[in-house]
Amino acid sequence: QPSNQPPTLPPTLRAEQRGAVAVLTLARPEKRNALDDRTILGIEAFFDGLGPQVRAAVIRAEGDHFCAGLDLNEMRSRDAFEGVLHSRMWHRVFEKIELGPVPVVAALSGAVVGGGLELAAAAHVRVADETTFYALPEGQRGIFVGGGAAVRVPRLIGVARMADMMLTGRRYDARDGAAIGLSQYVVPAGGACERALELAERIAGNAPQTNFAVVQALPRIAEANPREGYLLEALIASLAQSTEDAKGRMADFLEGRAGKVTDR
Ligand code: 1HE
The missing domain is CATH 3.90.226.10 (2-enoyl-CoA Hydratase; Chain A, domain 1)
Known part of the structure; x- marks a missing residue:
């Protein structure tokens, strides 16, 4: 613990x-x-x-x-x-x-x-x-x-x-x-x-739900049978994007407050 x-x-x-x-x-x-x-x-x-x-x-x-x-x-x-x-x-x-x-x-x-x-x-x-x-x-x-x-x-x-x-x-x-x-x-x-x-x-600095998905879900999805893999991807994607955190980050981009991919 x-x-x-x-x-x-x-x-x-x-x-x-x-x-x-x-x-x-x-x-x-x-x-x-x-x-x-x-x-x-x-x-x-x-x-x-x-x-x-x-x-x-x-x-x-x-x-x-x-x-x-x-x-x-x-x-x-x-x-x-x-x-x-x-x-x-x-x-x-x-x-x-x-x-x-x-x-x-x-x-x-x-x-x-x-x-x-x-x-x-x-x-x-x-x-x-x-x-x-x-x-x-x-x-x-x-x-x-x-x-x-x-x-x-x-x-x-x-x-x-x-x-x-x-x-x-x-x-x-x-x-x-x-x-x-x-x-x-x-x-x-x-x-x-x-x-x-x-x-x-x-x-x-990433959203915790994205880091979670990359660490916990990505390797399992990549090795799953594609049928189960696509479903798992959909479930994790939906879970991540429905968080307040993701909504805030997407709004930040749309309203010009977040960096573009060209900024790094
Ligand atoms: C060690 C070990 C070790 C160094 N276990 N003591 N790994 C290997 O087969 C690689 C073995 N090591 C080497 O090839 C070289 O040591 C190195 C290229 C990594 C570095 O060379 P160098 O000249 O800088 O150091 P050195 O003089 O070889 O080693 C310094 C000391 O570290 C020396 O001990 P000392 O008491 O004589 O000073 C070495 O004996 C000690 N040393 N490597 C114990 N591996 C879950 S399965 C995983 C299976 C494996 O990982 S097998 C691969 C093991």
């Missing part, structure tokens, strides 16, 4: 509030922000604890690398069933990002690999700086993705490109990654966080 008390986070994470934007920082640069269990559970606590004042979130990282993926030290000591439970824990936590209360922007740099790409893929908008590179080294380590990549990465780049990354160890740099859909933005080195915050502030 969200409360005004900030959640207790492990030392590998830091949270701060910037206006309506909640910022989560991966703070384990000495291990390239490798994700151990306490960090995954801390990410869950952060998203569970977002209060009603939060309208958007940013995930960023300290150091040169966004995230080196699963902490390989913890992997050695898991048996098969524990492995299933561990993977399901990642699924649960990353679903709280993807289908959580607010849109999430990820600020990427350096390595976005393995579980790091899985984490980034759960966000709604990815901003990569020019140092960013993507890889799925699971193929080289003799393992498989387990944090949702087999579902989310093909949505971004297709099965064939993901298979190539895993089979051949192919890396994509920031520009090629953006071209195939791994990020929506590429910015100069060191600029990802600032741009992510700008975008998050813009998102936070």
Whole structure:
């Protein structure tokens, strides 16, 4: 249950509030922000604890690398069933990002690999700086993705490109990654966080019913049978446009008080 008390986070994470934007920082640069269990559970606590004042979130990282993926030290000591439970824990936590209360922007740099790409893929908008590179080294380590990549990465780049990354160890740099859909933005080195915050502030200024529809409804509609998808789209569209908020925003435009799409 969200409360005004900030959640207790492990030392590998830091949270701060910037206006309506909640910022989560991966703070384990000495291990390239490798994700151990306490960090995954801390990410869950952060998203569970977002209060009603939060309208958007940013995930960023300290150091040169966004995230080196699963902490390989913890992997050695898991048996098969524990492995299933561990993977399901990642699924649960990353679903709280993807289908959580607010849109999430990820600020990427350096390595976005393995579980790091899985984490980034759960966000709604990815901003990569020019140092960013993507890889799925699971193929080289003799393992498989387990944090949702087999579902989310093909949505971004297709099965064939993901298979190539895993089979051949192919890396994509920031520009090629953006071209195939791994990020929506590429910015100069060191600029990802600032741009992510700008975008998050813009998102936070949207109508909450629109952000809700984009986060909760859009991915489900896109994957639904089209017959159900069109109906769900109609229901959500009607719900959004019948709010006082939407009526006010449309009147603002018609009466010359709101920006045009050419203004940005
Ligand atoms: C780690 C990890 C890690 C770094 N688990 N400790 N992910 C990988 O296979 C990627 C592994 N990492 C790398 O390829 C490189 O570390 C990087 C390209 C990300 C960065 O290179 P570099 O030269 O800047 O750093 P480094 O010297 O390799 O690493 C610095 C330290 O971080 C070092 O520890 P130290 O105690 O010797 O200083 C590394 O051991 C440690 N480190 N990455 C543990 N991943 C739910 S399924 C998901 C499956 C996966 O994610 S598999 C992919 C795992």
